[in-house]
Amino acid sequence: GAVVSQHPSRVICKSGTSVKIECRSLDFQATTMFWYRQFPKQSLMLMATSNEGSKATYEQGVEKDKFLINHASLTLSTLTVTSAHPEDSSFYICSARLAGGYEQYFGPGTRLTVT
Amino acid sequence: GQSLEQPSEVTAVEGAIVQINCTYQTSGFYGLSWYQQHDGGAPTFLSYNALDGLEETGRFSSFLSRSDSYGYLLLQELQMKDSASYFCAVRDATNAGKSTFGDGTTLTVKP
Numbered sequence: 309g310a311v312v313s314q315h316p317s318r319v320i321c322k323s324g325t326s327v328k329i330e331c332r333s334l335d336f337q338a339t340t341m342f343w344y345r346q347f348p349k350q351s352l353m354l355m356a357t358s359n360e361g362s363k364a365t366y367e368q369g370v371e372k373d374k375f376l377i378n379h380a381s382l383t384l385s386t387l388t389v390t391s392a393h394p395e396d397s398s399f400y401i402c403s404a405r406l407a408g409g410y411e412q413y414f415g416p417g418t419r420l421t422v423t
Numbered sequence: 424g425q426s427l428e429q430p431s432e433v434t435a436v437e438g439a440i441v442q443i444n445c446t447y448q449t450s451g452f453y454g455l456s457w458y459q460q461h462d463g464g465a466p467t468f469l470s471y472n473a474l475d476g477l478e479e480t481g482r483f484s485s486f487l488s489r490s491d492s493y494g495y496l497l498l499q500e501l502q503m504k505d506s507a508s509y510f511c512a513v514r515d516a517t518n519a520g521k522s523t524f525g526d527g528t529t530l531t532v533k534p
Contacts, residue, residue, distance in 0.1 A: 342521065351510065351526045352466065401465060410454055410473070410514060412522065414465040 310336045312404050314415030321392055321422055328388045329418045331402030337382035338404035342412065343375075346399045358385045392422040425449040425513050427525035434531045435501055443496045443528045445511035453514040455487050455494045456522065461507045469496065469509075498530070506532045 311334040321327050331341060339360055344352040356364045356377050364377035376388040385404075389396055399419055403412040427447045435441045445455065454473040458466040470478050472487035472494060484497040498505055508529050512522040 340520075349529075352524045354521060354523065357521050403466075405520075410456065410471050411468045412456075412458075412466075414458075414467070416465045 310413040312413045312415040318419045326390045331385045333383045333404045339407045340405050341385040342403045344401045394422045397422045425523035429525040429528050432529045439501050441498045445494045447513045451516035453516040456512045457496045458510045459507050501532045
């Protein structure tokens with residue numbers, strides 16, 4: 309099956325700093341990638357849809373200037389949490405979907421802790 | 424927009440059969456998916472239904488009734504390793520085909 313990697317798996321940063329999370333599709337080209345946020349024991353909340361070569365589409369309530377998404381190639385999307393605050397601490401998961409496909413392949417997630 | 428409802432918790436014993444229901448409201452339906460997520464891990468795809476009926480994949484089956492806006496995931500011959508959270512997700516027919524996930528059902532399998 310298709311493999312999606314995410315890096316880093318865990319990151320601890322200080323309040324006010326920025327953190328970049330990478331999402332890569334390792335063996336397929338992903339025209340569309342999704343970024344989710346998940347709190348403990350809760351559902352996956354879609355933050356944004358990332359399309360290669362175009363601007364990301366953000367969900368209502370998600371600050372695009374705080375959560376910068378770049379989908380520079382068909383295999384890489386990045387999420388940068390700018391000026392992180394403790395309330396940004398969460399599990400961030402990306403997923404990728406093949407063109408014309410319906411299955412989402414999820415990365416292993418990134419646990420962000422802001423101190 | 425989309426909204427989905429599924430039970431928050433289900434408990435069953437090894438070897439039993441469990442059905443996890445999902446009802447949804449959507450402005451543009453494309454398909455219903457099911458994902459499994461173990462604690463601390465990433466969701467993994469289980470099944471997808473775009474048309475009415477039953478899809479079977481090994482011990483897991485998924486059913487969809489578009490007219491009732493309803494689906495379910497059926498897990499047979501339960502094993503301890505099936506203890507996990509199960510999410511139904513509706514794919515939107517518009518807006519880049521994004522998916523909205525339900526709140527998840529925590530399945531606990533007991534010996």
